[in-house]
Amino acid sequence: MSEISQYLLLNQHKIEILQKGETGTPIIILTGMGCSFDEWHDISESLSKSNRVVMFHRPGLGNSEIRNEVRNTQAVVNEISEMISLLKLTEPVILVGHSYGGLCAQHFVKAHPEKVAGIVLVDSTSVDVKVLDELDLPMLNEDSTDDIWMEKCHLYSLMKKEELTEIINPTLTKKQEQLPFDIQQRLIDFQVNPNLYKAMSSEISNWKKDAEIIKRLGQFPDIPLIVIGRDKEHSIRMGIEDGFPEWELRLFEEKWQELIVNQATLTQNSKLIVVQEASHSIHVDRPDIIIESITEIVRKIKC
Template sequence: MSKISQLLMINQNKIEILQKGQNGTPIIILTGMGCSFDEWYEVTESLSKTNRVIMFHRPGLGASEIRNEVRNTQTVVNEVNEMIHLLKLSEPVVLVGHSYGGLCVQHFVKKHPEKVAGIVLVDSTSVDLKVLDDLNLPVLNEGATDEFWMEKCRSYSQMKREELREVINPTLTKKQKLLPNDIQKRIMNFQINPSLYKAMYSEISNWKRDGDIIKNLVVYPDIPLIVISRDKEHNIKLGTMEGLPEWELRLFEEKWQELIMNQVNLTSNSKFIIAQGASHSIHFDRPDIIVQSINKINSFFN
């Protein structure tokens, strides 16, 4: 099994690429907003036994450079397309997208359908994400609006690493502490990079507009699709344990799951899966379901 981390020049930025494995259909995984590809260690270790797995840090994340370009899903589409070219991937790939990465996947497959063999959306951001703003959630929305996070990201982007370390005080979850020591260290350092928050500011600024743009593009190609949703009841339970009102949590989680379920209609060759016992971070809570889903997609054309 090969494991190569490298920097590629993509659209004038040095971009950090992770590759594992050498055989089988190429699998490209796009992480969520503000998330490191190191968080997907368990998933990529398993998949790389049979497939070539590729991940990258969008500009501003990890060791990837960022300039002053607009960070939106179209920019990510261009970067993934250039990466496919530079890595000489001649066959269609399996695209996997978590959260914001799933929104980018939805955009890519509409722009370059001939380059995609199958899709796995992991609790993916919906193209209709702006409807969540219409929910009456006075407690949940306190300190959780786009405007709030954009201001926080703007502030963090202007700090130095040591200032961020003091403000954020990064910690590892129980599951992250089970990862190899070098991965743990990388995840900790990932969070105290000012460029990360510069990227997030721009992504948040544009993602609702991106959703509208993606909706208005041509229809999906009729390729295999698996849509994975987090466990609604599990998340409601976690929220109530933190003292949040159950009625707000239920209202939000029911709308979120409705939006996820709507993604099943993107193709006629699709399947919906609820990751029992999983939060939004399904790659931590139920990596087995992600691996099984990707292998299921692979079985369609292998």
């Protein structure tokens, strides 16, 4: 197994990418909004023993450059397409998308169906995400509407790293504290990069418009698909511990689960997995499920 950290020039931006493995089926992992590819360290290590794994930080994330361009799913589609060409990935890839990365994956597979052999959606943002705005959730929405997040991200983007460190007080999960020290430090640094919040502000401002565009792109190709969703009851319990009312949490989680279940109808060759005791960060809570699912897709496309 080999690991290559490098930069590619994608659409005139210096983009940080990480490749692991030299042979086998190419797997491209698309991270969630505000998430580092280093969160996928153990998963990529395991998969790269027999596959070629590619991860990248979108502009503004990690060490990837960002200017004043619009950040939306179409921009990500363009970056993936150019990256595939520059890396000379000649066979169709497996796309793995978590959260917002799953929305980007759905856009890419509709725009370039010939370039994708299979797809894994990990608690992915739905193209029907706007229905969540129609729920009456006074406490949950008090500090978490798109407008509030955009304002907060814009403010953070103007700060220095030292200021962000004081405000955010970046931490790691217990599982992340078991990662190699250099990965732990990268995860900490990732959270206090002002450019991260510049990118997030733009992504948040566009993601619901993007979802509507993706819906209008036509049929989802009939390729192997595994949809992985979080544990509704576990998420409700976590929310109650944070002080939110159970009725709001249940309303939100039931609708979120409905959207996840609907994603499993995108193809005739799909499978739905609901992961017990897992939060939205399923790749952190249960990396074994992610590894098994991607490996299953690899087997399917080789049959």
